[in-house]
Amino acid sequence: MPYLLTSTLLFLAALIIIYWIHNQYHLDVVVEPATPPANAPLISICIPARNEEKNIRACVESALGQDYPNLEVIVLDDRSTDSTLTQLSGFASRDSRLLPISGKELPAGWAGKPHALFQASAAAHGEWLCFVDADTFLAPNAISACYAKALETHVDMFTTMNEQILGSFWEKVVMPLVMTALSVGFSPRKVNDPNSRDAIANGQFILIRRSVYDSIGGHEKVKDQIVEDKAISEQVKWNGHRLVVADGMKVIRTRMYTDLPSMWEGWTKNIYLGLSGHPALLLLGAFGALLALMAALFLPLWTLLGIGWLFNGGTWLAVVIIVQSLSVWAWLIYFRVRVNRGMKISAWYALTTPLGAGVFAAMMLASAWKVISGQGVTWRGRKYHAK
Numbered sequence: 001m002p003y004l005l006t007s008t009l010l011f012l013a014a015l016i017i018i019y020w021i022h023n024q025y026h027l028d029v030v031v032e033p034a035t036p037p038a039n040a041p042l043i044s045i046c047i048p049a050r051n052e053e054k055n056i057r058a059c060v061e062s063a064l065g066q067d068y069p070n071l072e073v074i075v076l077d078d079r080s081t082d083s084t085l086t087q088l089s090g091f092a093s094r095d096s097r098l099l100p101i102s103g104k105e106l107p108a109g110w111a112g113k114p115h116a117l118f119q120a121s122a123a124a125h126g127e128w129l130c131f132v133d134a135d136t137f138l139a140p141n142a143i144s145a146c147y148a149k150a151l152e153t154h155v156d157m158f159t160t161m162n163e164q165i166l167g168s169f170w171e172k173v174v175m176p177l178v179m180t181a182l183s184v185g186f187s188p189r190k191v192n193d194p195n196s197r198d199a200i201a202n203g204q205f206i207l208i209r210r211s212v213y214d215s216i217g218g219h220e221k222v223k224d225q226i227v228e229d230k231a232i233s234e235q236v237k238w239n240g241h242r243l244v245v246a247d248g249m250k251v252i253r254t255r256m257y258t259d260l261p262s263m264w265e266g267w268t269k270n271i272y273l274g275l276s277g278h279p280a281l282l283l284l285g286a287f288g289a290l291l292a293l294m295a296a297l298f299l300p301l302w303t304l305l306g307i308g309w310l311f312n313g314g315t316w317l318a319v320v321i322i323v324q325s326l327s328v329w330a331w332l333i334y335f336r337v338r339v340n341r342g343m344k345i346s347a348w349y350a351l352t353t354p355l356g357a358g359v360f361a362a363m364m365l366a367s368a369w370k371v372i373s374g375q376g377v378t379w380r381g382r383k384y385h386a387k
């Protein structure tokens with residue numbers, strides 16, 4: 001009976017936790033396709049690029065292929081060591097709207113991406129600045145649609161959550177779980193509430209009024225911040241300007257990583273920076289790692305223990321425990337299938353949840369150790385320590 005009582009408590013807790021985790025992602029503002037505006041102010045698309053030879057062609061082509069009638073595209077080559085700059089030069093000779101810039105050496109006290117965007121914005125002439133990552137690809141009507149939604153919502157800074165392109169096995173196993181974890185970490189409804197101090201932005205796509213950008217000090221204000229998108233969103237909102245995060249999946253796509261090593265490097269960096277300097281978040285991260293480990297290890301063990309007990313005289317008590325564990329499995333798989341369909345990957349990848357949870361837990365623990373040990377992280381050939 002004590003085994004049954006313990007199993008029942010775990011059963012009820014698991015059902016509640018799984019439901020809660022999978023019902024935190026409320027993107028009420030949705031970007032819909034829109035026609036180009038009649039009186040279109042100049043929008044400057046600013047793209048930072050450091051060793052992006054795999055992505056830069058498709059990214060720039062998508063930016064230049066917009067139906068928005070009045071734009072310029074500025075690409076800041078952040079001292080790449082690959083063919084990024086060569087490809088940009090070829091584009092510029094064919095389209096006068098493209099301005100490629102060779103980035104200057106990183107000054108002391110600056111992080112790489114803020115410095116790249118600072119340089120790009122200095123060359124921009126638009127009434128609006130649109131910061132787009134080099135691994136992000138815009139549908140032909142993306143700028144028109146986002147600009148229309150920004151006007152409709154009366155915002156000063158507009159950012160989107162985008163469709164994630166998942167190609168490799170490990171992307172499909174790990175990324176859906178990471179995105180679910182991120183949905184727990186922030187509430188779009190609180191971000192969009194002007195009475196809340198919650199602020200976040202997705203650096204893959206940010207549209208901001210130039211006047212507001214200048215008034216808050218631009219990227220120079222957040223020059224030492226590696227997570228510069230969140231830092232600048234805080235400057236916008238905390239200075240009384242309107243910030244909105246929206247669902248941009250119908251018009252914007254991003255391919256963040258292509259394999260497990262790059263995904264490990266990228267997400268351990270992001271998690272490390274999120275946990276650094278925040279003891280409460282460090283504890284929350286440890287709790288998240290524990291939940292992921294439970295999904296990876298305990299759920300399969302729970303069922304096996306019930307089966308083992310059944311074959312060793314467990315009678316109906318063991319059967320109840322087996323049914324409880326399998327019910328939790330079914331509940332979890334149901335929600336993971338929903339997530340996977342939303343991310344346009346096969347529902348069968350829901351069955352890899354324990355594997356993905358194990359990798360995610362390892363990333364969380366590795367990041368926590370880097371925080372505790374003060375090791376710092378390496379990203380795109382540069383070493384960073386949290387402030």
